[in-house]
Amino acid sequence: MVLSPPLLRLLLGSNPERHSAIALTLFGSALYLFNAGLIIAAVSYDYASAIIAPYMLVCLLVGAVLFYGLLRTGLSQRFHDPNLVMAQSLYCAFSVALGYLTVDQHVRGVVLTFMPAILLPGQFALPPRRIHHLTVVMFLMLVGATAINWYINPGEAELFGDILRCTYVTGILVAVCAVAQRVSRNRHEMALKSEALANALSKVEHMAAHDQLTGLLNRHRMHEVLDKEWHRLQRQTRPTTLVMMDLDHFKRVNDTLGHQAGDEVLKRFATLADTYLRDADVVSRWGGEEFLVLCPDTTAEQALIALNRLRDQVHVQPFLDSHPSLQITFSAGMATLRPSESMDSAIERADQALYQAKEAGRDRFMQSP
Numbered sequence: 001m002v003l004s005p006p007l008l009r010l011l012l013g014s015n016p017e018r019h020s021a022i023a024l025t026l027f028g029s030a031l032y033l034f035n036a037g038l039i040i041a042a043v044s045y046d047y048a049s050a051i052i053a054p055y056m057l058v059c060l061l062v063g064a065v066l067f068y069g070l071l072r073t074g075l076s077q078r079f080h081d082p083n084l085v086m087a088q089s090l091y092c093a094f095s096v097a098l099g100y101l102t103v104d105q106h107v108r109g110v111v112l113t114f115m116p117a118i119l120l121p122g123q124f125a126l127p128p129r130r131i132h133h134l135t136v137v138m139f140l141m142l143v144g145a146t147a148i149n150w151y152i153n154p155g156e157a158e159l160f161g162d163i164l165r166c167t168y169v170t171g172i173l174v175a176v177c178a179v180a181q182r183v184s185r186n187r188h189e190m191a192l193k194s195e196a197l198a199n200a201l202s203k204v205e206h207m208a209a210h211d212q213l214t215g216l217l218n219r220h221r222m223h224e225v226l227d228k229e230w231h232r233l234q235r236q237t238r239p240t241t242l243v244m245m246d247l248d249h250f251k252r253v254n255d256t257l258g259h260q261a262g263d264e265v266l267k268r269f270a271t272l273a274d275t276y277l278r279d280a281d282v283v284s285r286w287g288g289e290e291f292l293v294l295c296p297d298t299t300a301e302q303a304l305i306a307l308n309r310l311r312d313q314v315h316v317q318p319f320l321d322s323h324p325s326l327q328i329t330f331s332a333g334m335a336t337l338r339p340s341e342s343m344d345s346a347i348e349r350a351d352q353a354l355y356q357a358k359e360a361g362r363d364r365f366m367q368s369p
Helices: 007-010 016-044 053-073 085-102 109-111 128-152 159-209 219-235 248-255 259-276 302-318 342-357
Strands: 241-247 282-287 288-295 330-336 365-367
Touching: 007 016, 016 053, 016 248, 053 085, 085 109, 085 128, 085 330, 128 159, 128 302, 159 219, 159 288, 219 282, 219 288, 219 342, 241 302, 241 342, 259 282, 259 288, 259 302, 288 302, 302 330, 330 342, 342 365
Parallel strands: 330 365
Antiparallel strands: 241 288, 241 330, 282 288
């Protein structure tokens, strides 16, 4: 039977990321209700204690409602384990132990077989240490249920049969625990490797998109950003300004202080540009000592305000600790994109405006007509 989307949304909620966990818990709730029906049938055929059976039914009904309700309402997100895997496993183990006390000796062996099966879902969600702890607790519950049965039913208890059943189930429990721990350990190792691979890929992508010296976007990545912005402008008529910046007399710094000092100046200027231009502005190293800035939703007049703020900082900030008296200035050319104009054309106009600023004496900004 295929459930309709509205019914699925009602049962599983609107968050797709939690659908799997809620669906598994809902399946577990159905099993609780099914076992409750079996207990009622067992009592009617004298295969279960009528005294303990009501407590067992309450336990099963609470389990059917409690965990599904916590996951469905999102309250489980407040816990360390939002899917409540450990809590559900312990509750299932407690239900099996109580069921062992409820049914008579003829069907106890069947009930105990559920105990190792509880470990199976945990191997895909719990770390190895938690699986070990869960196994120990389940073993103690098994021994405790057997001891309680001997105490409350001394005449009916079969010492040899109970010991044999406990030994058999304990062996299965240990074997399943070993397999579950191995699966959990492999899953954990794969998760760590996947995370390391993702981090490595992220670093490679970052290196491919950023200038190694300054950390700004490189020319290749900036072309992609400009292309994306150009397509956006075809749908929206908003002003966009390109700014081409160039450090004044930078060759003199390299010639007199060395290329290492020149690299430090470039890195310092890049940091200042990234800090004192606006958050929406995209700064890139275009080549050498040239920097291209994309100012979306910005007129040339608005871009000029940001450039003046940056220039004020460049005038007062030290660039080299070894040469605190070193003065650095920069020139810039601005070009506001025209309707249907290509980015390459706007860059060319910004570059021409930069050349005019250089010709006019440097440390100034020019706007392309």
